[in-house]
Amino acid sequence: MVEPAIALFGAAYEKSVTVLDDLLRESGARYALLLDRKGFVLAHKEALWAPRPPSLDSLATLVAGNAAATQALAKMLGEPRFNELLHQGTTHGMYAEEVGELALLVVIFDTSVPVGRIKLYGKRAVSALETLTKDAVVNPAKMGIDTEYRDGASALLDELFRN
């Protein structure tokens, strides 16, 4: 069995971005990301006042790895799951929560923002995003990649990995 993929686009993508935007505005957080469990970014939003975020790919990969390890720990302890991840440093904090079976919501915030507010608006965003991501699950066989795409990508492989 191949794991299903989430393909967010069009109205669903726009709605997801709006949910992330509302979350940032209401909670006062810096960055909000919607990831799939494999560590790929599906949508993200930055607060207008926030500086450029760190590499989103790296962030997504590490959070997905962290979340996967946390779920494995939960199972070892006989728990069906640990619902959220919370890390707090001296100036920044990170909150991550599951969005259904296939996605994760990540919120990066300043520690001056109360954690309770992040969790409250985070959970509200999760419930909206859960419906959106569930509707965006596609059969990998229907992703529309054709031979023309393959041949183009193959030519680029030769160009990039020329010895």
Place this chain on the structure above:
Amino acid sequence: MSTINFAAREINFKIVYYGPGMSGKTTNLKWVFQQVPPNRKGEMISLATEDERTLFFDFLPVDLGEVKGFKTRFHLYTVPGQVFYNASRKLILRGVDGVVFVADSAPNRLRANAESMRNLRENLNEYGIKTEEIPLILQANKRDVQDALPMEMIQAVIDPESRYTIHEAIATNGTGVFETLKAVSRSVLSRVVAAG
């Protein structure tokens, strides 16, 4: 399975380097990182112990460029090879699109190669994937070691039915690294096309 982000017009594929401890999985990634121009790669992340053994994974995103309006990216991962890190190894395989199995050519590593391949089968099975269903490329690394195992012997223990292509490599100087990566990438692309 590959992730398409229509909004960002990106197609992402996940490729995992698997194999026994010290076979050169991280060295493969480091070579790619050194050779690919800065505008075509992201930062390389290594979650390793102080003596540079992979603890959780290494990660390197590579931008292939734009194809039919879609930015195509390969996310390269390695797993920790040491036997006792199996729990972490299993997690990295989630959503994998293609696997490079890096075998060690050192004469005393024949059994380790065989056990690692068996472990790969078992871990893929836990995700409901059979090894035949996923693009898998074999690499016999460290061909420069003294008394390197013959290629046929390595293939016989990891791929007794000679089902897969095996590439010779010396990852420390880059020999065979790109060939292997190109082979698995092409295989991944072909599979996605076939699925459509």
